[in-house]
Amino acid sequence: MRKWIMVIVAAGILAGIWAMAADKLKDNGKQEASGYAFDGHMSQDTLNRYLSRSVKILNLAFFYEDAEKKREWLRFIANTGAKHIGRAAIIWTDFEADESMFTGAGQMAEAVHAQDPEIILQAAIFETTAESVNDIPIPAWVFEEFELPPEKRNFNYEAMLYHDGRYLDNWGPGKSVPDITQQETQLFFFYRAKRFIDLGYESIHMGQVRLMGEEDIGYAEWNRLLKRIRAYAAEHGRRHNVLLDAHVNEVYDDSPGERSVSSSNANASERKLAFDFVGYPARNKPLPHFPQETKLELNYLDSFYRKTIGGLNPQGWVSSHTPYLIELDNFGGTYGTPGKSDFFLPWGYDEIAWFAHQGDDYRRSWLAYAYDWIRTNDPNGHLQMAAYNTLGNAPVGSNDYYNAITPSKVYPSSFGDEETIKAIWEQSKKSGTIEDELKDLTRTYRLSRRVIYDPRPSDSFGGDEKRLTNESGKNEYVIYKAPFASGKGVLSGFTVEAWLAESDPSADLRFYVSADDDSYEPYTPDKKAAESTENKTIYTGGSFPKGTKYVKIRFPDSPGAAQIGRVTLNYESIDE
Structure with a gap:
C-alpha cells in the first residue's frame, strides 16, 4: 500500500509540473516556459536547441529489459542534459525482433518522458528490408491510410525490392535495400512510423534516402510518404509534430500545390524542403604525420559543412541552410588494415571505431575540439555526441559497443566520457x-x-x-x-x-x-x-x-x- 501511495503522490507532482509549464506558455501566445517548448511546428531556434543537445544512444529501447541498465541510462540523460536522443529505437535487418523492440520503445519512452517531458526521442527507419518481414501482419489501418481494400496478409519482402534485382542481398542473404517506389515499401514504412509516433517518438531518421530512391524521379514517392507521416503526427503525435531527417541533402518537395512547382532555379525561399534537418557522418580526416590523429576539414571527401541547402523548412520558416547533425558514424568497424587510412576509414576504422580505439585523454579533448570546430565553421551544424554505438568488427578489449557512461557496477568497462559531454554542453566559463x-x-x-x-x-x-x-x-x-x-x-x-x-x-x-x-x-x-x-x-x-x-x-x-x-x-x- 505504501508503495502505491508513493506512486500516486509522484504522479500528482508530475501532473502539477505539467500544469505549471502549460500556464507559463500562455503569455500572448508565445512559448516562454522553456527553450524546448513547442506544440505543433517548432521555431528555428527551438530546433537548433534540440540538435545542440543531441546524443546517440543506439537502441535505447532494448534497455527496458534490464532494470539496472535502464536506470543507468536514465541517470546519464538527466546528468548530461541531453534533449534529443538519436537512434533510440531501431531495427536494422532482424525484424523477427520487431515486437520486442516496439515493446521496449514504448516502455523506455514512458520512463524518459516521466523524467523529462521535453525530451525528443528519435526512432529510425533504415534502408533495409529482410525476409523476416514476411512474418509481420499488416493492420487494417495501413490499408485504410492508402485507400486500399483491407486484406488479411503479412508484409511481402519480395514486393519491396527493386524489380531489376538491384541491391538484392546487399546486407546479407535475404536482406536487401528496398525500393521506395514500390507500394509495399511505403506500406511498411508508414506502418513503422505510425507505431513509433503512437509510442511518443517525435523524430524519425529515414536513412539513405537516395539509395532507396534511385527510381524515384524528383523524390515524388518519398514526398508522398513523408506527407502521410507528418499528417498523422500533426493529429496524433505527442506534441503534434514529428521531425524527419535523412543522410541526404538535396531533397525538395516540388509536388504540385506546394509553394514551389519544380523549378530548380527558383529562389531558395520559394522551395519547400522535404526534411527538417540532415544527419551525416563527420568525415574526420587522418593526419599522415600524426598517427591515429584526425581533424575536421571543409570540403574533405563528401563532408557537409557549409553545404546544406536552404528553403522553406517543414516547420514553417525559411532558412538559407538546413540545420544538420554530425555523428561519428558506424558502418562495420573496419574493412582494412588498422593503422592505414583509406577513403572514409580514418586509420583503418569507421568513425566510431576510430574514436573508441583512442586513449581517454585524446577522446575527450577531441570531442571538445570537434564541437567547437563545427560551431566555428557553420552555425547550422551540431555535433551529435556518441553515447552508445556498435563497434562492428572492431571491438576494444571486451567492448563490442562504445559506451560513454561513467564506469560503474553496471558498466565496469565503459569508456567514461559522460562528464566530458556534460561539461562541453554547459560551457560555463567566461x-x-x-x-x-x-x-x-x-x-x-x-x-x-x-x-x-x-x-x-x-x-x-x-x-x-x-x-x-x-x-x-x-x-x-x-x-x-x-x-x-x-x-x-x-x-x-x-x-x-x-x-x-x-x-x-x-x-x-x-x-x-x-x-x-x-x-x-x-x-x-x-x-x-x-x-x-x-x-x-x-x-x-x-x-x-x-x-x-x-x-x-x-x-x-x-x-x-x-x-x-x-x-x-x-x-x-x-x-x-
Whole structure:
C-alpha cells in the first residue's frame, strides 16, 4: 500500500509540473516556459536547441529489459542534459525482433518522458528490408491510410525490392535495400512510423534516402510518404509534430500545390524542403604525420559543412541552410588494415571505431575540439555526441559497443566520457586558459600539411618531448583559436615557448592575428631568451586588435630551424 501511495503522490507532482509549464506558455501566445517548448511546428531556434543537445544512444529501447541498465541510462540523460536522443529505437535487418523492440520503445519512452517531458526521442527507419518481414501482419489501418481494400496478409519482402534485382542481398542473404517506389515499401514504412509516433517518438531518421530512391524521379514517392507521416503526427503525435531527417541533402518537395512547382532555379525561399534537418557522418580526416590523429576539414571527401541547402523548412520558416547533425558514424568497424587510412576509414576504422580505439585523454579533448570546430565553421551544424554505438568488427578489449557512461557496477568497462559531454554542453566559463603541451593536436585549430613533430632527442630541447616544426616547404604554419570563436570567445593573450637554431639567421617565428580566420594581419609579440634553457625563446602577446580570435604562427622556411613547444592561450568571453 505504501508503495502505491508513493506512486500516486509522484504522479500528482508530475501532473502539477505539467500544469505549471502549460500556464507559463500562455503569455500572448508565445512559448516562454522553456527553450524546448513547442506544440505543433517548432521555431528555428527551438530546433537548433534540440540538435545542440543531441546524443546517440543506439537502441535505447532494448534497455527496458534490464532494470539496472535502464536506470543507468536514465541517470546519464538527466546528468548530461541531453534533449534529443538519436537512434533510440531501431531495427536494422532482424525484424523477427520487431515486437520486442516496439515493446521496449514504448516502455523506455514512458520512463524518459516521466523524467523529462521535453525530451525528443528519435526512432529510425533504415534502408533495409529482410525476409523476416514476411512474418509481420499488416493492420487494417495501413490499408485504410492508402485507400486500399483491407486484406488479411503479412508484409511481402519480395514486393519491396527493386524489380531489376538491384541491391538484392546487399546486407546479407535475404536482406536487401528496398525500393521506395514500390507500394509495399511505403506500406511498411508508414506502418513503422505510425507505431513509433503512437509510442511518443517525435523524430524519425529515414536513412539513405537516395539509395532507396534511385527510381524515384524528383523524390515524388518519398514526398508522398513523408506527407502521410507528418499528417498523422500533426493529429496524433505527442506534441503534434514529428521531425524527419535523412543522410541526404538535396531533397525538395516540388509536388504540385506546394509553394514551389519544380523549378530548380527558383529562389531558395520559394522551395519547400522535404526534411527538417540532415544527419551525416563527420568525415574526420587522418593526419599522415600524426598517427591515429584526425581533424575536421571543409570540403574533405563528401563532408557537409557549409553545404546544406536552404528553403522553406517543414516547420514553417525559411532558412538559407538546413540545420544538420554530425555523428561519428558506424558502418562495420573496419574493412582494412588498422593503422592505414583509406577513403572514409580514418586509420583503418569507421568513425566510431576510430574514436573508441583512442586513449581517454585524446577522446575527450577531441570531442571538445570537434564541437567547437563545427560551431566555428557553420552555425547550422551540431555535433551529435556518441553515447552508445556498435563497434562492428572492431571491438576494444571486451567492448563490442562504445559506451560513454561513467564506469560503474553496471558498466565496469565503459569508456567514461559522460562528464566530458556534460561539461562541453554547459560551457560555463567566461574566461580561462588553455595549456597545450602538444601531447596531441586537439588544442590546435589547423596546421599546414608539412608540419611535423621534430624528431630530434628532447635532451637538446630542455626535455620537451613534443615540439612542432616544418618538415619542408614554405609558409608552413599552425593556427590556434579562442574557444567558441563563433561569437563568444576572444584571445586576451598568449605565450609560446620555442627553440631557434643559432646557426640559422632566419630562425624566427612570425605571428599573425585574425577575427575571422580569413583576413590575417601581422602581429609583433614580445620576445626574450629563456633564462634557464639554452636556445629557448619565449614569445608573449596581448593587447590584440578588437575581436581577435585566431593567432597564426608561421615557421621559417628553413626546415627545422624553429620548433614550437608549449603554447598557452588566455581567452575571455564577450557578448555576441
